[in-house]
Amino acid sequence: MAAQNKGPGGKQPTINDVAALAGVSKKTVSRVINRSEFLTDKTRAAVERAIEQLGFVPNPQARALAFRRNFLIALLHDNPNAQTVLNFQRGVLDAIKDSDLALLVRPVDRGSDKMLDDVRTFLEKQRPIGALLLPPISENDDLAALCENLGVRYVRIGSAPLDDAKHCISSNDREVVAEAVRRLIALGHRRIGFVRGPVGFRSAAERETGFLEALAEAGLDLPPAFNAPGNYRYTAGIEAGEALLSLATPPTAIFCSNDEMAAGVMSVAHSKGVKVPEQLSIIGFDDSPTATHIWPALSTVRWPIHEMGVRAAQTLVPDFLAPGAKVAEGAVLASTFVERQSVAPPSAN
Amino acid sequence: MAAQNKGPGGKQPTINDVAALAGVSKKTVSRVINRSEFLTDKTRAAVERAIEQLGFVPNPQARALAFRRNFLIALLHDNPNAQTVLNFQRGVLDAIKDSDLALLVRPVDRGSDKMLDDVRTFLEKQRPIGALLLPPISENDDLAALCENLGVRYVRIGSAPLDDAKHCISSNDREVVAEAVRRLIALGHRRIGFVRGPVGFRSAAERETGFLEALAEAGLDLPPAFNAPGNYRYTAGIEAGEALLSLATPPTAIFCSNDEMAAGVMSVAHSKGVKVPEQLSIIGFDDSPTATHIWPALSTVRWPIHEMGVRAAQTLVPDFLAPGAKVAEGAVLASTFVERQSVAPPSAN
DNA sequence: TTGTATGCGTTATCAA
DNA sequence: TTGATAACGCATACAA
Numbered sequence: 001m002a003a004q005n006k007g008p009g010g011k012q013p014t015i016n017d018v019a020a021l022a023g024v025s026k027k028t029v030s031r032v033i034n035r036s037e038f039l040t041d042k043t044r045a046a047v048e049r050a051i052e053q054l055g056f057v058p059n060p061q062a063r064a065l066a067f068r069r070n071f072l073i074a075l076l077h078d079n080p081n082a083q084t085v086l087n088f089q090r091g092v093l094d095a096i097k098d099s100d101l102a103l104l105v106r107p108v109d110r111g112s113d114k115m116l117d118d119v120r121t122f123l124e125k126q127r128p129i130g131a132l133l134l135p136p137i138s139e140n141d142d143l144a145a146l147c148e149n150l151g152v153r154y155v156r157i158g159s160a161p162l163d164d165a166k167h168c169i170s171s172n173d174r175e176v177v178a179e180a181v182r183r184l185i186a187l188g189h190r191r192i193g194f195v196r197g198p199v200g201f202r203s204a205a206e207r208e209t210g211f212l213e214a215l216a217e218a219g220l221d222l223p224p225a226f227n228a229p230g231n232y233r234y235t236a237g238i239e240a241g242e243a244l245l246s247l248a249t250p251p252t253a254i255f256c257s258n259d260e261m262a263a264g265v266m267s268v269a270h271s272k273g274v275k276v277p278e279q280l281s282i283i284g285f286d287d288s289p290t291a292t293h294i295w296p297a298l299s300t301v302r303w304p305i306h307e308m309g310v311r312a313a314q315t316l317v318p319d320f321l322a323p324g325a326k327v328a329e330g331a332v333l334a335s336t337f338v339e340r341q342s343v344a345p346p347s348a349n
Numbered sequence: 350m351a352a353q354n355k356g357p358g359g360k361q362p363t364i365n366d367v368a369a370l371a372g373v374s375k376k377t378v379s380r381v382i383n384r385s386e387f388l389t390d391k392t393r394a395a396v397e398r399a400i401e402q403l404g405f406v407p408n409p410q411a412r413a414l415a416f417r418r419n420f421l422i423a424l425l426h427d428n429p430n431a432q433t434v435l436n437f438q439r440g441v442l443d444a445i446k447d448s449d450l451a452l453l454v455r456p457v458d459r460g461s462d463k464m465l466d467d468v469r470t471f472l473e474k475q476r477p478i479g480a481l482l483l484p485p486i487s488e489n490d491d492l493a494a495l496c497e498n499l500g501v502r503y504v505r506i507g508s509a510p511l512d513d514a515k516h517c518i519s520s521n522d523r524e525v526v527a528e529a530v531r532r533l534i535a536l537g538h539r540r541i542g543f544v545r546g547p548v549g550f551r552s553a554a555e556r557e558t559g560f561l562e563a564l565a566e567a568g569l570d571l572p573p574a575f576n577a578p579g580n581y582r583y584t585a586g587i588e589a590g591e592a593l594l595s596l597a598t599p600p601t602a603i604f605c606s607n608d609e610m611a612a613g614v615m616s617v618a619h620s621k622g623v624k625v626p627e628q629l630s631i632i633g634f635d636d637s638p639t640a641t642h643i644w645p646a647l648s649t650v651r652w653p654i655h656e657m658g659v660r661a662a663q664t665l666v667p668d669f670l671a672p673g674a675k676v677a678e679g680a681v682l683a684s685t686f687v688e689r690q691s692v693a694p695p696s697a698n
Numbered sequence: 699t700t701g702t703a704t705g706c707g708t709t710a711t712c713a714a
Numbered sequence: 715t716t717g718a719t720a721a722c723g724c725a726t727a728c729a730a
Contacts, residue, residue: 012473057470057473057474059414060474060475060476061410061413061414061417061419061476062414064410064413064414065408065410065411065413065414068410070409070410082431082432082434082435082436082638083431083432085431085435086431086434086435087431089454089456090456093456100474102453102455102471102474102475103453103454103455104451104452104453104454105438105452105453105454106451106452107438107439107442121406122451124361124406125406125409125449125451126409126451127409127410234638234641234642260638260642263642263643264642266644267642267644267646270644270645271644289431289583289609289638289639290638290639290642292583293583293609293612293613293616293639293642293643294612294642294643294644295612295615295616295619295620295643295644296619297616
């Protein structure tokens, strides 16, 4: 059935060909490949010349068999935000560009009760060196434990430290949200609404905490009517916007726990003839493409997702990266508040 | 260096264990695994029982070595639209869910002159069964030829047939664009502007052709001033919007070759106080998240990207899919026009 | 510092 | 229809 898959032309050179040409044993060639330290500069040079000459590329499948480990990194995610996943992918790929590693992508279904079994099967079959866990599944401790048990390295991505520094890359979301809200307060806003993220998400909790901290600092409080539920989806933003903007005394500013919901709130404002930012300031979170595509452009919090991908890969497999590659230190990266046109002082009313 | 990677607990059972338990040779076990037809029902049953009992899972690395082929599908893309890539990924993964295949993702840089070399190295190293090519790199014939030469199957995704039916899945963009424009004309629009896609992209050419066909049918023409250049980016939409809406006699409707540029045009309309859709109808293409996040919601063309992923995978590796899996026929899938709030009859002026 | 023999888990060959 | 034995390409243990 599965036939006709043979590349024409000469076969790829193997380690044996290199050994023969260089006049050494295959083990010596192997040592060169794996950067062993016990080698004469002369032999190393000879082997490298032979490799160059033959255009030899070590066969990853054979190495994987011998190593009992595939030269792969797995990216596990269940993220509704495509741009986030893809930016992170890019970061990882940038980091492993000059290594022998490749990236395996695996979406998982966090809602399924078979999730852990699925991941287990996947990891046992593919035997990657390590796994990168994106939020929200990165918050699942069982998943991290599973990796540990299977001998698969892991690094979790979070909006706050979820694990020790060798197993987690995080951003300082809480602080930056507080900073954004302080900006609203500095502009004169006193009635500030909040649209929450989904229940049980660490990221949502962090954003809410940061929001409340900033309010508390200023001696402001959050009336229950100003505190709208949400789930990171556009429709939740619509509902929150309807609720908040229908109040007798509506907020003059609304912080939304992500951009998508902020877009929903902004739609409602437009529909109701509420001018943004003159009558209503809006802030989101993510700096997704949506943030700049809507009008007026959304002030938001940008988390360094690409850089987190780079950092996560470097943390996961420092020993597989090119020797010269500079590996950055630090497990916490800084998010930044990006101010655009959706924020202004409250109008006198 | 790279050590400590040994999973605790007993080792995985191998084909030898299964053979011993079933009282047959390992080759016979291999035959069962690979669904050979020359087997007694009795032996097969015995082997399957042993497999079940041991929880044996064939080692993909060893198979890859022996087969000289990895059980992987590579997804090659250089697509600015994250949602598209991810939806396609999902489709592919849905299709291969119950198979032994996994998905390798590889972004490439179509701008680089080393692109072909990069892909060659990648394919030679990873030796996937096949590769899926997303637009715009799917339009590169050299890339397809490279796969062919390396014995790597390939399927190209395009907005029009780029290859024979075994090597291409496409949508009928041209027809659907024409349909969308006919809708504008039916509503009474006569001055319809166009924002082009990037030069050299087949998708852009298809959309333009469809647009012009619909205009021609109605006896309308496209004045040069109504024909704005673009590159699928938001900023191009801004520039096009500035140009078109500054005309003494501006268009009453604008078709944009993708949603992102449509969002740009819409921003300009808002800035200039041009009401959408009352004074200006706008149509985009892609049905990206942006289409529903902007206000008013954008009428657009949805291409069946998830389904294309499923179909592409089925076309690429029909022989690796579960025997029971139903494989759909047909290499051309239908895009659909989605009408939302950004379209209305032209106001009398 | 380098080489020899052996193993990794599977499939292919060819004979039985 | 099955089985013994040799690949597959590389790494490891142990010798030299």
